[in-house]
Amino acid sequence: MTELHSPLHDEHVALGATLTPYAGWVMPLRYTSDLAEHTAVRTAAGLFDLSHMAEIAVDGPDAAAFLDAALVGQASAIGLLRAKYTMVVAPDGGVIDDLVVYHVEPGRYLVVANAANHDPVVAALRERAAGFDVTVSDESAATALVAVQGPRALDVVRAAGPDLPLDQVEALRYYACLPVTVEGHAALVGRTGYTGEDGFEFFVPAAAGPALWRRLLVAGAPFGLVPAGLSARDSLRLEAGMPLYGNELDRTTTPYDAGLGRVVVLDKTGPDGEPVDFVGRAALAARAHSTPARVLVGLVGDGRRAARHGYPVVAGVADDAPTVGTVTSGAPSPTLGYPVAMAYVTPEVAAEGTRLAVDVRGRREPVHVVPLPFYRRPR
Amino acid sequence: MSAQPPAHLQYTVEHEWLAPGSPATVGITDVAADALGDIVYLELPAVGDQIVAGAVIGEVESTKSVSELFSPVTGTVVEVNQAAVDDPALVNSDPYGAGWLLRVDVTATGELLTAEEYAAHTSA
Numbered sequence: 001m002t003e004l005h006s007p008l009h010d011e012h013v014a015l016g017a018t019l020t021p022y023a024g025w026v027m028p029l030r031y032t033s034d035l036a037e038h039t040a041v042r043t044a045a046g047l048f049d050l051s052h053m054a055e056i057a058v059d060g061p062d063a064a065a066f067l068d069a070a071l072v073g074q075a076s077a078i079g080l081l082r083a084k085y086t087m088v089v090a091p092d093g094g095v096i097d098d099l100v101v102y103h104v105e106p107g108r109y110l111v112v113a114n115a116a117n118h119d120p121v122v123a124a125l126r127e128r129a130a131g132f133d134v135t136v137s138d139e140s141a142a143t144a145l146v147a148v149q150g151p152r153a154l155d156v157v158r159a160a161g162p163d164l165p166l167d168q169v170e171a172l173r174y175y176a177c178l179p180v181t182v183e184g185h186a187a188l189v190g191r192t193g194y195t196g197e198d199g200f201e202f203f204v205p206a207a208a209g210p211a212l213w214r215r216l217l218v219a220g221a222p223f224g225l226v227p228a229g230l231s232a233r234d235s236l237r238l239e240a241g242m243p244l245y246g247n248e249l250d251r252t253t254t255p256y257d258a259g260l261g262r263v264v265v266l267d268k269t270g271p272d273g274e275p276v277d278f279v280g281r282a283a284l285a286a287r288a289h290s291t292p293a294r295v296l297v298g299l300v301g302d303g304r305r306a307a308r309h310g311y312p313v314v315a316g317v318a319d320d321a322p323t324v325g326t327v328t329s330g331a332p333s334p335t336l337g338y339p340v341a342m343a344y345v346t347p348e349v350a351a352e353g354t355r356l357a358v359d360v361r362g363r364r365e366p367v368h369v370v371p372l373p374f375y376r377r378p379r
Numbered sequence: 380m381s382a383q384p385p386a387h388l389q390y391t392v393e394h395e396w397l398a399p400g401s402p403a404t405v406g407i408t409d410v411a412a413d414a415l416g417d418i419v420y421l422e423l424p425a426v427g428d429q430i431v432a433g434a435v436i437g438e439v440e441s442t443k444s445v446s447e448l449f450s451p452v453t454g455t456v457v458e459v460n461q462a463a464v465d466d467p468a469l470v471n472s473d474p475y476g477a478g479w480l481l482r483v484d485v486t487a488t489g490e491l492l493t494a495e496e497y498a499a500h501t502s503a
Contacts, residue, residue: 018413033471034442035417231416231443304420306440331442332419361438361447 006051007144007206008213015227023115025052028229037232038334041195044224045150047216048233052115055143055203056122059108060134065270067101067109069278070128072255074265078103083175083190086263087255088113088124093283094251095258097121098243102177102190110188110203112145114245128279144209148216149199149236151377152223157200160219164189169200183208194233196240197377238329238340241298241373247309247328248296248342256287257344259296259372264288294325295350298374299358299367301339306332307358307367313343317357317364324349327358333374340374341367383498384408385475389488390497393449396475397491402457402482407439407448409474410501415441418467423448423480428456432489437480439470448480451489458482 004025006012012019012028020029028049030037040046058067067075073086083102087095097117102110113121118140125136148156158166164180169189172178177190185208193199204212217227234244243249248258255264266285268276301307313325330341341358349356352371357364388396394411398404412418420440430436430450437448460479463469470478492500 030416033417035419038442235442304440305422305438306420306445308445332440334419334442361445 004052006049007209008049008051008146011210011213012049017227017229020230022230023052023118025115027052028227030229030231031227034229034231034235035334037226037228038235040224040226041150041197041228041232041236042335043151045148045152045156045220046195046228046232047213047220047225048147048149048228049213050145050147050201051143051206051209053145054113054115054118054121054138054140055145056111056113056125057108057137057139058111058125058134059137060132061107062132062134063107063109065276066129066132066134067111068268068270068276069132070125071099071101072264072278072280072284073101074268075101075103075109076271078109080106081177083177083192085175087260088121089254089280089284090251091280091283093254093280093287095245095249095253095255096124096251097245098249100190100192102188104177104179104188117245124279142206144204144206144212145201146204146209146213146216147193147199147201148220148225149193149195149228150197150225152220152225153197153199155223156216156220156225159223160215172200174198183211194242195236196242196373196375197236234329235331235334238331238342239333239335239373239375241342243296243342244329254284254287256284257292257294257296261288291347293346294344295347296328296372297343297345297350298370298372299327299330299341299343299356300370300374301341301358302366302368304332304339305360305363305365306330306339307341307343307360307365312359313345313367314357314359314364315349316355317366319364321357321364324356330358335375342372345369384494386494388475388494389451389491390494390500391449391451391489391491392500394501395449395451397451397488399485401484403452403454403485404479405451405481405483406474406479407470408497411439411446412471412474412478415439415446416443417441418470421464421467421470421480423459423464424456426456426459430454430456430483432487451491452483452485453487453489454483454485456481457484
């Protein structure tokens with residue numbers, strides 16, 4: 001299979017990035033050091049190329065009604081120039097993907113999906129669009145997505161100026177978005193991200209991507225901004241307790257299992273006050289009030305060895321302690337200095353403070369249950 | 380990507396290096412260190428431990444992943460690089476120097492590659 005290249009590929013090569021195959025793309029894993037990039041995002045700023053993400057535009061008079069019927073959240077309740085985290089599920093309630101939906105203009109929404117789920121999300125939206133007056137356009141290949149994340153993100157964007165409406169960009173609230181002109185191209189900037197820090201995400205036509213990237217890199221350098229790769233992105237989102245599809249979320253998981261039941265709006269109503277059905281509603285309604293078989297928890301390691309994706313969670317360090325769950329993501333936390341992990345465990349052992357263990361390559365390492373996220377940015 | 384492996388060392392296919400001597404010195408190659416990313420934790424055998432060529436004798440852990448350490452030799456551990464244990468970044472910054480891991484009194488060696496063979500192995 002031919003691997004897809006980001007519109008910023010040449011920039012990464014010029015920067016000497018270590019590239020990695022990811023969901024059919026070749027993307028930067030790191031530029032210099034995972035730790036340095038992670039720390040820069042926590043203390044200054046990082047610049048990410050997220051052009052592998054899928055961008056799907058939904059246009060038409062029925063756009064809101066269609067998304068209400070296709071997704072678990074209520075798109076029709078997303079204010080103009082606001083964004084919302086939501087999910088698309090199968091009829092059985094299993095998660096097809098987690099999404100961010102931007103309400104970019106009246107009758108137009110931008111749906112952002114994971115690269116690995118590009119095909120199933122596009123297929124689900126197209127299939128579910130039958131009977132609605134909407135157009136579903138896959139704009140993924142034509143779009144570059146560049147994110148500035150970190151406490152100095154606003155300083156970086158301000159310095160990158162000058163064709164951006166800076167007063168409006170500064171006034172952007174978290175999970176709001178704004179149409180802007182970048183390098184002469186119509187673009188969208190959202191105050192969104194996946195790192196647990198303040199930040200901005202720029203959706204620009206592919207042709208404008210390299211110039212924007214270079215501009216942000218140069219403007220951001222005095223503030224400590226560095227380019228950051230997928231490795232840092234993963235450790236940042238883990239500390240922030242954010243799910244990653246394929247780890248915490250998959251087709252066998254409902255939003256409730258992942259502790260994200262809040263994104264499901266079971267009782268949606270249309271403009272006429274009539275109840276609105278959506279794909280997966282019946283299955284999710286049945287799950288909403290039942291005791292889940294497993295619960296997503298945070299685990300902190302008491303030792304040094306980190307739990308990793310797929311490792312068994314056991315009831316204790318004793319050899320005969322039974323298995324009570326599975327680790328979904330884990331790493332030594334660069335910010336906190338100790339191992340952290342997310343895991344699905346049985347509800348009986350999910351209470352904060354519960355002492356468990358993880359089988360780390362044949363040796364049981366003690367851990368305890370903590371609330372998510374592991375890291376919350378200081379305000 | 381990586382520089383040529385030092386010619387005076389011997390290598391395992393699992394990316395450990397061995398500097399023959401009495402005692403011999405063991406470390407991991409720059410190829411292994413680069414693949415792991417920033418190393419944050421080393422788990423090494425203790426002084427006095429008997430180790431066996433080809434067996435797992437420790438772990439090298441980065442933020443991104445973890446790799447087992449395979450012994451290139453059979454013998455007794457006589458010294459552990461405490462500086463690298465305290466600051467595993469040394470293994471990234473100087474894998475063939477300050478980032479060495481163990482010194483071992485060797486009784487037998489496992490299957491080892493020359494620098495040339497190792498370079499061919501890693502470029503394959």
